[in-house]
Amino acid sequence: MLFQRPDDDTLYDALIARDPGYDGFAYVGVRTTGIFCRLTCAARKPKRENVQFFDTTAECLHAGFRPCQRCRPMMGTGEPEPLVSALVDALEREPERRWLEADIVAMGFDASTVRRAFKKRFGMSFLEMARLRRLGQAAERLTSGDSVVDAQVEAGFDSGSGFRAAVTRLLGEAPAKLRGKTMLKADWIETPIGPMIAIADRHALHILEFLERKALATEVRKLQAATGSAIAFGRAQPIDQIAAELGDYFAGKSADFATRLAPQGTAFERQVWDGLRRIPAGVSATYSGLAAEIGNPAAVRAVGRANGANPIAIVIPCHRVVGASGDLTGYGGGLWRKRWLLEHERRMAAGLSRLVTRE
Numbered sequence: 001m002l003f004q005r006p007d008d009d010t011l012y013d014a015l016i017a018r019d020p021g022y023d024g025f026a027y028v029g030v031r032t033t034g035i036f037c038r039l040t041c042a043a044r045k046p047k048r049e050n051v052q053f054f055d056t057t058a059e060c061l062h063a064g065f066r067p068c069q070r071c072r073p074m075m076g077t078g079e080p081e082p083l084v085s086a087l088v089d090a091l092e093r094e095p096e097r098r099w100l101e102a103d104i105v106a107m108g109f110d111a112s113t114v115r116r117a118f119k120k121r122f123g124m125s126f127l128e129m130a131r132l133r134r135l136g137q138a139a140e141r142l143t144s145g146d147s148v149v150d151a152q153v154e155a156g157f158d159s160g161s162g163f164r165a166a167v168t169r170l171l172g173e174a175p176a177k178l179r180g181k182t183m184l185k186a187d188w189i190e191t192p193i194g195p196m197i198a199i200a201d202r203h204a205l206h207i208l209e210f211l212e213r214k215a216l217a218t219e220v221r222k223l224q225a226a227t228g229s230a231i232a233f234g235r236a237q238p239i240d241q242i243a244a245e246l247g248d249y250f251a252g253k254s255a256d257f258a259t260r261l262a263p264q265g266t267a268f269e270r271q272v273w274d275g276l277r278r279i280p281a282g283v284s285a286t287y288s289g290l291a292a293e294i295g296n297p298a299a300v301r302a303v304g305r306a307n308g309a310n311p312i313a314i315v316i317p318c319h320r321v322v323g324a325s326g327d328l329t330g331y332g333g334g335l336w337r338k339r340w341l342l343e344h345e346r347r348m349a350a351g352l353s354r355l356v357t358r359e
Contacts (some may be wrong), residue, residue: 011053015039027054027073029065036060041071058124059336061132066095074122074129081117083109087126091133099130184229185236189243192250193337196313199223199231200238204262208242208312213332219264219311226264242315249314252348255281257315265309268299272306279320282349284342286324308332314341 006014006026014022018040029036029052036054037043054060057073067074074088086107091099101111104126118126184206186199199207199220206223209216224231242259249255263273275294279285285293291303308330310318319338323329331338 008051008053011039012048012051015051016045018042025055027057027060028052029054029060034065035068036065036073037068038071038073041068041073043068043070057122058129058132061129066133067092081121083114084117084121087114087118091126091130095133097130098134099127101127183234184223184227184231185234185239186231187233187235187239189239189246191246193340194333196246198239198242200236200242201227201229201262202236203238204260205238205242205312205315206262206264208315210313210333210337213313215309215332222264223311246314250344252344252351255345255348259315261312261315263311263316265306265311268302269306269309272303273310273312273316276307276310276316276318276320279317280349281317281320281345284320284322284326287321288324290321317341320345 011022011026011028013019014026015028020040022039024038026039027036028039028041028046030046030050031052032046032050036057057067060067060073069092075085087104087109090107091097097103104111104114115125118124118129122129124132184199184201186197189196189198189208194210196208196210197216198205206227207216207219209219213219220231223229238259242257245254245257245259249257263270265273271294272290275290278293279290287304287307288297288300290307291297291300294303296303307318307321310316313319313333319331319333319341321329328335328338328342
């Protein structure tokens with residue numbers, strides 16, 4: 001990488017000075033407004049404790065910030081292609097809209113041309129960008145007091161009609177059809193890095209995922225097929241327990257989880273997941289290292305697949321596995337969350353270590 005991002009203090013100085021040398025290489029998110037800007041933005045400068053810096057506009061969107069209307073960071077540096085400008089402008093006019101490829105065609109653009117242009121300029125497609133903006137709108141609604149379910153339904157589902165649409169879309173059956181079946185319960189758990197959905201029976205937790213995970217619908221269908229159970233929104237004891245344990249985790253108090261788990265997987269996948277749980281918080285492992293740890297050093301690729309199939313985020317810490325070079329590799333909840341979790345756990349481990357030393 002030719003440009004190594006400076007530390008946050010240096011970037012804050014550049015923000016105050018509106019230094020053009022960082023334009024396009026770093027962006028600032030302002031927590032008090034939910035907006036992200038170029039460092040050269042002419043808007044009033046925020047306090048140091050209210051800012052967060054990012055390498056790309058994609059990271060800003062993933063974190064729930066919306067682009068500044070004054071400095072227009074989504075336009076990047078240089079003159080954008082006309083189709084890029086037109087679609088970015090359209091998105092800003094309707095950030096809550098569920099954009100489809102048909103909408104792009106209706107505007108007179110070729111869908112594949114648009115996809116290539118956006119990937120080249122932003123590292124994501126227009127539809128991916130639109131989805132992130134919609135999720136950002138949902139995050140804004142949450143901070144203003146709206147319920148998690150309502151916000152996520154608006155952000156992630158075709159219908160905004162509430163609970164019935166959410167159950168039908170995600171869980172596969174309308175509430176009226178659930179009577180007489182063994183029930184699994186699903187509910188939302190709020191975290192500092194976005195709401196998670198937890199699915200459990202009376203005895204164990206089966207799924208804990210961020211909504212953005214593309215494999216979530218597949219995991220739900222797999223669980224329903226394996227258990228023969230219907231799923232409805234509500235609370236089971238394991239959901240209450242994991243919510244409390246996640247509260248301690250995000251507060252930096254503990255990285256230990258005692259909730260009973262019952263993820264659906266093959267014997268090999270469960271072996272890998274057990275290995276993941278033996279990686280301490282604040283420590284990372286490689287795929288080859290994990291393969292060796294479970295006694296199957298030749299199964300590096302299979303370990304990678306099992307790692308990606310993990311249906312219980314954070315508790316089964318697949319985010320602690322990195323590439324052989326130390327680079328972050330794929331994560332279903334988004335690489336920005338993986339980076340956040342690893343840094344949070346490093347700080348937590350260091351803090352707990354200092355506490356033990358003082359005692």
